[in-house]
Amino acid sequence: MSKDIYDLTIIGAGPTGLFGAFYAGLRSLKTKIIEALPEPGGQLAVLYPEKMIYDVPGFPHVMARDLVRELVEQTKRFDPTYIFEQSVSSLRRETYKGEEYWVLNTDSEEHWTKAILISAGIGAFTPNTLPVTGISEFDGRGVFHFVQDRRPFRHKKVLIVGGGDTAIDWALNLNQWADQITLIHRRSGFRAHESSLAELRETDIEMLTHFELETVEGTDTVERALISSNKEDDRRSIDVDIVLLSLGFKASLGPMLEWGLNLADQRHIQVDGLMQTNLPGIYAAGDIAAVEGSEPLSLIVTGFGQAAIAANAAHTYINPESKLFPGHSSELRL
Ligand SMILES: Cc1cc2nc3c(=O)[nH]c(=O)nc-3n(C[C@H](O)[C@H](O)[C@H](O)COP(=O)(O)OP(=O)(O)OC[C@H]3O[C@@H](n4cnc5c(N)ncnc54)[C@H](O)[C@@H]3O)c2cc1C
Structure with a gap:
């Protein structure tokens, strides 16, 4: 049986992962997003769904829950695959038909992918x-x-x-x-x-x-x-x-710390300016990422920018002949 292999698999459906899924779709990447919780939104959904947010560009104010709904809506244009209630616990490199892939493991499934975006925020949430x-x-x-x-x-x-x-x-x-x-x-x-x-x-x-x-x-x-x-x-x-x-909630990076990623500290994965980790084809963005030479700025807007960079960089990793710059969405026929 042939494997259902994705271009980009995103770990975490917080705001960073959701916007990353949109941008990956814009670059025509076949995208999957895996989330430990039964719903998308990350901290916005779990910790402050009914609070107003005032620092998202273009919204003088927006309720956290509404922002999540709109982000999900925005991804739908490209119809990414959503997998809920699965926590990614390990990953390994595998060769299949002469090509190298990443295989992500959860409690119930294996997910094959060419590249990965880790947007796991402060870790997988479980309520106390x-x-x-x-x-x-x-x-x-x-x-x-x-x-x-x-x-x-x-x-x-x-x-x-x-x-x-x-x-x-x-x-x-x-x-x-x-x-x-x-x-x-x-x-x-x-x-x-x-x-x-x-x-x-x-x-x-x-x-x-x-x-x-x-x-x-x-x-x-x-x-x-x-x-x-x-x-x-x-x-x-x-x-x-x-x-x-x-x-309260326990958020734990747990097994992610054992994946062989270079860490800036126990809560952040070290990335370069293109949000690339030390492992090939693995990117990190949002609250979990620490850009070399900078300090993490844990804000929604930072995650959005980093997600766009990571998705475009993943595109050039998967298609080495392609450009990093995606073109302007306003000039695309969507
Ligand atoms: C009370 C509060 C108010 C805030 N207000 C603002 C504000 O006004 N403006 C602002 O810019 N920022 C605000 N923030 C910060 C903002 O919420 C974060 O910067 C933002 O949520 C980070 O998004 P993220 O997608 O990187 O991570 P998260 O939102 O943490 O999402 C990560 C997701 O990944 C999932 N995950 C983790 N590990 C795994 C795994 N192994 N497998 C599967 N899924 C996994 C988690 O379950 C989670 O859903 C606030 C934060 C709090 C707590």
Whole structure:
């Protein structure tokens, strides 16, 4: 059976990877994008989907979630292949019919490709969770680790667990949507901006400090949560439809550090001015890249520029006779 070999495979569907997929498409590269999460957007989708961004050119302001939607829309002109919920764990060089390729491995598949763009940001995301009965049973059926969409929260009774900025921001953000919000935190003080806390105190959201989640209960969906104080003899069963665990995310570069790439430090892959790593045909861009002689500037706009450079450089790697400059998109017939 012949192999389905891609020109460029992009690791990570954050803003850098998405724009890289667009640019690769503009250069007619057969492109695949592999993302560990079930959805695109990287940090924008996971950490601040409903926040406004003010420093994306051409948008005086844009909500993170909307920017992701438009970036995905922009890639569709060239129809790249999206693979979600697969984390790339290793890669190797293989020869097939006399040509050399990279083979990327995930838990479930192998992906063959001529070139790679690593746009893995701060690493593959996994949400922090609690070893509490009911959490895994009701995952996606009333237990959430992050908010992709506010709509499921409309007219619901919500318990938010967490004491950081994200927990407070979500409590404020969902206040107009949910019928009732209870916020519990296991410590005495919330670790959030004072201005957000002041705003929260103006609402009727119940804030309970020194409280921890013991169990989540229900039949088909979540119906109750048992919470208890770690300071006093106070144990309560509260009626809830949704438990939102806002305990932060672990982002780990994990196995990527073992791929033989030159690293600038434990969080950045060293690249040259064309975003090329030390390995042939492998490029890196966005938050994960450190350009030699410069300092990483972890911004969306930096990732966009670097993704365009990397996709064009990958084109010249795959087609050595081609030019780096792609021509102007305004002059192309698309
Ligand atoms: C709260 C907050 C607010 C911000 N506000 C702004 C702002 O206003 N303006 C601005 O310019 N920047 C802002 N930033 C920074 C901006 O979000 C980042 O610079 C940007 O997300 C980097 O994009 P990226 O695509 O390089 O990486 P990421 O967004 O981190 O995306 C990387 C993706 O790769 C995936 N991935 C990683 N490893 C693997 C693997 N092995 N296999 C498969 N998938 C993998 C991850 O799951 C992730 O989805 C903000 C950041 C935060 C946290």
